[in-house]
Amino acid sequence: MPQFAIIAVSILFDGLAYAMFLFITSVGLSVTMGLMGFVNLAHGAFAMAGGYIVVSLTRDLGIGFAPSLAIAAVAVGAVSVVFERGLYRRLYKATDLEQVLLTIGLAFMAIATATYLYGPIPKSVPLPPWLQGDINLGFRAFPTYRAFLIVLGIALISVLWYGFEKTNIGAKIRAAVDNRRMAESVGINVDLLFTLTFALGSGLAALGGGLAIQLFGLSPSFAVLYLVLFLIVVAVGGLGSLKGTLLAALVIGVIDTGGKYLYAEAGGFFIYAITVIVLLIKPAGFYGRE
Amino acid sequence: MTPPRDAAATAARDRAAEYLVSRHRYRWAEALPWLACIAVFFLFPDRLTFGSQVLVMVLFALSLDLILGYAGIVTLGHAAFFGIGAYTVGLGAAKLGWTEPVSGLFAAFVLASIGGFVSGWFLLRYRGLTLLMLTLATAIMLQEAGNLGSEFTGGYDGLPGLVFDPLLGRFEYDLYGHTNYVYALVVLAVVFYFVRRIVYSPFGQALTGIRENVRRMHAIGSPVHWRLVTVYTIAAGIAGIAGALFTQTNAYVTLTVFEFENSAKVMVMLILGGTGRLYGAFLGAAVYMIMEDYFSKLSPTFWQFGIGLLLVLAVLFARRGVLGLFEQAGAYFAKDKNKGSKP
Amino acid sequence: MKMLKWAGTAALALALGGTTAQAENIKIGVVLAFSGANADLGQQIDKAFDLYVKLHAKDIAPHTVTLVKRDEGPPTGANAKTVTTELITNDKVQILTGFNFSPSAIAVAPVVTQAKIPMVIANAGTAWITNLSPYITRLSFSMWHHGYPMGPFAFDKIGCKTVAVAYTDFPPGKDSTDAFKAGFEKAGGKVTDSIPLGSPVQVPDFTPFFQRIKDSKPDCMYVFIPSGAHATGVAKAYGELGMRKAGIKLIGPLDLIPDNKLQDMGDAVIGTIVMGNYAVDLDNAENKAFTEAWHKEYGKDSYPDFMSAAGWDTMHAIFDTIKKLNGNVADGAKFVEAMKGWKTKSPRGDVMIDPATRDIVQDEHAMEVIRKPDGKLGIKVLGTTKAVKDECKVLKIGRCGS
Known part of the structure; x- marks a missing residue:
């Protein structure tokens, strides 16, 4: 295989793995913003919480990495319902600005709490042997963990797609995103729907947080550090669109990876340049409603 | 043909006119923040460095209020203009030897305005x-560009050891920050005067109209885009002045002025204080920074918890910002007195 | 609320200002990163300060010290400048120390010159900082301390004929790689690629950068990152990509393997060779006592690192100077003068403050990461260069020459 093809394959592979992380972590944010117009800047805090739960489970209780991820996702999803019912609910009718204030406040509190509980030193998790090392395909060796990310991402996308497109509840969610009032008037309980999707989104964020430890390490400021990245994926993809979020994650993941590989000197530019170009042409993102 | 007027319509029209005029009349309560700023100078002479940083943020928040509060433009890139202003005087002093501070502010205003106009x-x-x-x-791309040109901008280590001429050729910058504080306060007062004129002018009313109902403004033929661009340009220029003051009072600037955090923080301050009321910028920036200072002294490690809690409580209990609380209290006590003048 | 708070502070300042006695209570302002993305860096130094004061308070009797701690905030310079000014004007501290970030130290330099207060830097590593004020001394390192000697060592001893350098894209990163390049090219090596790794704020996904290096097949890769969360990310990406198997050795300054994160890094870092001034495993009596005291105070899973060792020496130097001046530290210039030429056997080896530059002169150790017999990760010293000065100032490069 010629050199440029090998490079292209590895950029695609690394970009795909990165994209899966972006998708998993951002999709919940997209749905909450699309469905309720709620600006949840504490989304990263849920991801961080998931990460720390994984750290505790694997290090202190000796539970395996994969089951820990699942437990963290479920636990954070469940706890997020408390926040949604107790705090967020009060502000659905409020302005974006008030929502920003509330959720930024929560993110700050989450950072301080995590610092108190875990200290500021970045944490990492022990990976099981089956996720270590690399898979050699002859022309190129691929890190096993990234292959795992891709497989997991594809599996999740399939499940979400099926849930969104083929089930009754998915149809209701889509209806509510398209036109909330109409959905309510035909008897869809949008409030309940929102609680469910909020929990799902937060759970997925927690999963993303757990997966991110291996990529970035985990420290309390994770709650806000990558928020901009998630918001970019959401905006470029289009609010509330599963398809859009996936496409945005792929585009950003692959172009960012390629940019860093080929033109490292301008590495920081690529993500923002794509964002600006896409939004100038399609203001509502790939699949957002204009 | 003029439509026939009856007495009731004329009366209503007069009342409305009187209301509009009365709104931009100075009220005695407006003196309070300024008196407080002056009092601080005499009461806390060894805290003026912090004080001048608060004033810079008030100015920055004020510029955001003009576009966010009055025109309803929500932006997370306002730090771009703050940064342009900061680097105008920074690079001016470091590379061109332009060390006169007041003219530096004008230069910052002009360049940041150009940035605001174009973007x-x-x-x-x-x-x-x-x-x-x-x-x-x-904003982030500007920051990245600054880092690419770090030979010139100094990158994240910034432009060290900037030396500015004494203010008006007379006042040296003392360690206690007396000069800086008075300087920042005067600049703030001058800018505030103009901003206040703007928001109560017909132009300002048109902006509020755009914020409240953009379709109707289009319908009545208001040049919406140009109005928005105009106010954005002015606000950018003021943010530039704030940035220039920031550089001058610190005698230092780094690329972090362009950071997302800077844009987000000023927005949080403004919302906390209350948007669209000018003095919200005052209160928000002051409350936020004083609480931050207080909490970070109390616990250098966990102070963010206190700030976070403050924000959450503000949203839950002070929907219209801290200023809203004061207004409610004021309205409660002055209910009877104001009855007649409400439209 | 504003009024009440400020009034309270002023009253406190009055109350504290009124102490006069034979035995001086010396107030030391400590400015460190206690919050934000790099909070762990502040903590590492803070712990060392507290430990030293606790164990050695008796050394300066009858005098006592009070540490007034403030959060340095983000590396903007502005916050550090404000809190430092207020430490001087409001809290009336007589000595300033700490300073994790170079921008903070740079912003504060004119303030200490104006106030004539000694400023003892415990971390900030941009080389030319010490030139900014005659009141600055530095006990930590400059980027050149580690980077420059690594050049010849990599070429002669590790066998790197070609090297790709990668660095976090901010001044310390450029400093460090410039220093390495200067030493390495002088020794005869060839730098094949130079890759900026993005901003110091976020840990990036290192994989694409490292994949590019892997494809260009140099003998070694020299990586500089700030020693916070980035370090773990480098170790993970390096391991995941199987770069050691591919024959590319990982070298760099010791920020790559901070002791407090080393145990988390896994087998991937074994064989990494760094140049630096400290490691928990350095074999000397002072270090044994230091690490024992540390573990006793903070638990066996807490490790000091090079920042803690610098913090320890910083407080040591301050205490020795207080003793030398018999508590009479009011004259900042005299304090700095008394610190010049200060030397000791430290956990890092022999250290001295260069009277000419007020910067540290110290031993640099080439260290390889190994799996120790007890199963933990540790280091083996491959060689030590004695009395290394900041080469940037010796060679008068850029701002270092002014």
């Missing part, structure tokens, strides 16, 4: 999340 002309066609991300990306 505003392109970006203000968009709204909501799209605008948010576009402004944010613009």
Whole structure:
């Protein structure tokens, strides 16, 4: 295989793995913003919480990495319902600005709490042997963990797609995103729907947080550090669109990876340049409603 | 042909006119923040360095209020203009030897305004999340560009040891920050005067109209885009002045002025104080920074918890910002007195 | 609320200002990163300060010290400048120390010159900082301390004929790689690629950068990152990509393997060779006592690192100077003068403050990461260069020459 093809394959592979992380972590944010117009800047805090739960489970209780991820996702999803019912609910009718204030406040509190509980030193998790090392395909060796990310991402996308497109509840969610009032008037309980999707989104964020430890390490400021990245994926993809979020994650993941590989000197530019170009042409993102 | 007027309509019209005029009349309560600023100078002479930083943020928040509070433009890239202003005087002093401070402010205003005009002309066609991300990306790309040219800008280590001429050729910058504080306060007062004129002018009323109902403004033939670009340009210029003051009072600037955090923080301050009321910028920036200072002394490690809690409580109990609380209290006591003048 | 708070502070300042006695209570302002993305860096130094004061308070009797701690905030310079000014004007501290970030130290330099207060830097590593004020001394390192000697060592001893350098894209990163390049090219080596790794704020996904290096097949890769969360990310990406198997050795300054994160890094870092001034495993009596005291105070899973060792020496130097001046530290210039030429056997080896530059002169150790017999990760010293000065100032490069 010629050199440029090998490079292209590895950029695609690394970009795909990165994209899966972006998708998993951002999709919940997209749905909450699309469905309720709620600006949840504490989304990263849920991801961080998931990460720390994984750290505790694997290090202190000796539970395996994969089951820990699942437990963290479920636990954070469940706890997020408390926040949604107790705090967020009060502000659905409020302005974006008030929502920003509330959720930024929560993110700050989450950072301080995590610092108190875990200290500021970045944490990492022990990976099981089956996720270590690399898979050699002859022309190129691929890190096993990234292959795992891709497989997991594809599996999740399939499940979400099926849930969104083929089930009754998915149809209701889509209806509510398209036109909330109409959905309510035909008897869809949008409030309940929102609680469910909020929990799902937060759970997925927690999963993303757990997966991110291996990529970035985990420290309390994770709650806000990558928020901009998630918001970019959401905006470029289009609010509330599963398809859009996936496409945005792929585009950003692959172009960012390629940019860093080929033109490292301008590495920081690529993500923002794509964002600006896409939004100038399609203001509502790939699949957002204009 | 003039429509026939009856007495009731004339009376209503007069009342409305009187209301509009009365709104931009100075009220005695407006003196309070200024008196407080002056009192601080005499009461806390060894805290003026912090004080001048608060004033710079008030100015920055004020510029944001003009576009966010009055015109309803939500941006997360306002730090771009703060940064342009900061680097105008920074690079001016470091590379060109332009060390006169007051003319530096004008230069910062001009350059930041140009930045505001150009980006505003392109970006203000968009709204909501799209605008948010576009402004944010613009600010970060400026920062990245600054880092690419770090030979020139000093990158994240910034431009060290900037020396500015004594203020008006007379006042040296003392360690206690007396000069800086008075300087920042005077600049703030002058800018405030102009901003106040703007928001109570017909132009300001048109902006509020755009914020409240953009379709109707289009319908009555108001040049919405140009109005938005105009106010954005002015606000950018004022943010530039704030940035220039920031550089001058610190005698130092680094690329972190362009950071997302800077844009987000000023927005949080403004919302905390209350948007669209000018003095919200005052209160928000002051309350936020004083609480931050207080909590970070109390616990250098966990102070963010206190700030976070403050924000959450503000949203839950002070919907219209801290200023809203004061207004409610004021309205409660003055209920009877104001009855007649409400439209 | 504003009034009440400020009034309270002023009253406190009055109350504290009124102490006069034979035995001086010396107030030391400590400015460190206690919050934000790099909070762990502040903590590492803070712990060392507290430990030293606790164990050695008796050394300066009858005098006592009070540490007034403030959060340095983000590396903007502005916050550090404000809190430092207020430590001087409001809290009336007589000595300033700490300073994790170079921008903070740079912003504060004119303030200490104006106030004539000694400023003892415990971390900030941009080389030319010490030139900014005659009141600055530095006990930590400059980027050149580690980077420059690594050049010849990599070429002669590790066998790197070609090297790709990668660095976090901010001044310390450029400093460090410039220093390495200067030493390495002088020794005869060839730098094949130079890759900026993005901003110091976020840990990036290192994979694409490292994949590019892997494809260009140099003998070694020299990586500089700030020693916070980035370090773990480098170790993970390096391991995941199987770069050691591919024959590319990982070298760099010791920020790559901070002791407090080393145990988390896994087998991937074994064989990494760094140049630096400290490691928990350095074999000397002072270090044994230091690490024992540390573990006793903070638990066996807490490790000091090079920042803690610098913090320890910083407080040591301050205490020795207080003793030398018999508590009479009011004259900042005299304090700095008394610190010049200060030397000791430290946990890092022999250290001295260069009277000419007020910067540290110290031993640099080439260290390889190994799996120790007890199963933990540790280091083996491959060689030590004695009395290394900041080469940037010796060679008068850029701002270092002014």
